[in-house]
């Protein structure tokens with residue numbers, strides 16, 4: 075006779091197991107990224123970290139399944155970003171660049187999609203990006219001029235992260251027809267492309283950020299992934315940059331682990347509220363609730379600053395040692411305040427800070 079089934083527990087249901095990529099990000103954070111973070115901040119992201127990121131599948135979190143990615147929901151991508159950013163800002167920042175090229179390729183048609191979307195989705199190649207200079211309008215730091223069967227790039231990219239770590243770079247320039255043109259290049263010195271020494275930075279110094287000199291770099295038409303009127307690109311970029319970066323919450327959470335339970339409790343409630351509104355806004359239709367998104371973003375920044383400053387205060391004088399986690403998090407928080415800044419987010423933040 076088969077024994078009767080065990081009685082059902084009366085307590086609350088067990089939470090469902092996390093998505094496999096969330097579990098993998100957690101393991102990577104606990105076993106590698108967090109224990110090494112202060113050293114990485116001082117000395118740079120080692121190649122071994124990138125190998126582990128490539129092996130983890132996290133580079134394909136949002137990539138289409140048909141190309142070897144996980145095609146995971148946005149909530150999973152956000153949670154993995156929170157985990158990585160809270161563990162090691164520099165490693166998170168190097169790998170986060172990769173997701174824009176994947177998104178752009180997934181929406182594109184043509185030869186570069188077939189050449190690169192698979193390797194980027196499967197984590198065989200890591201991509202960096204060089205496009206934030208498009209926001210410098212009316213200045214045009216990088217121009218792309220038609221030349222034979224391709225495009226010739228000239229100018230200066232002020233910021234390029236992951237030099238020496240990533241394999242390909244997504245480069246943007248402005249054409250004579252006032253279009254934003256994006257094309258892939260190999261991420262190495264080559265005729266027409268040179269890099270500065272790694273910039274000495276107050277935060278994310280380990281992310282190997284350089285500036286790039288473009289002196290006639292030629293890329294074939296087959297390398298182009300997007301060519302669109304500048305105003306259309308800028309309108310999309312505006313919408314993308316209005317949402318709060320999940321790293322804001324990852325970093326704030328990491329700072330809370332440095333506080334005593336009672337102090338942290340107040341922050342936690344605030345963080346849970348701001349985070350859930352931020353993600354509800356991110357999931358609402360693109361182009362909707364713009365003022366709310368901007369207001370929430372500045373509120374999240376205020377929370378981040380308060381949490382990281384509290385971690386410094388709680389740790390006392392020792393936090394001024396460059397090896398102390400609290401001041402690393404506070405410096406990384408400063409960086410997030412300007413990352414992806416546009417005229418609009420800059421003005422909103424300044425107005426909130428002045429109140």
Ligand SMILES: Cc1cc2nc3c(=O)[nH]c(=O)nc-3n(C[C@H](O)[C@H](O)[C@H](O)COP(=O)(O)OP(=O)(O)OC[C@H]3O[C@@H](n4cnc5c(N)ncnc54)[C@H](O)[C@@H]3O)c2cc1C
Pocket residue numbers: 171202203204205206207209210211232233234235236275277278283412413414415416417418420
């Ligand atoms: C460490 C680090 C690494 C980075 N890595 C990368 C990377 O790998 N790839 C990449 O593409 N980007 C990268 N960036 C760029 C980053 O996202 C930009 O900081 C961000 O887009 C703001 O650019 P900026 O400060 O250079 O722009 P700025 O041109 O100085 O300005 C930012 C925005 O504010 C506006 N603005 C500036 N001054 C004024 C003013 N006085 N009045 C009104 N509006 C103004 C500008 O028009 C622009 O829209 C990196 C930045 C840093 C600091």
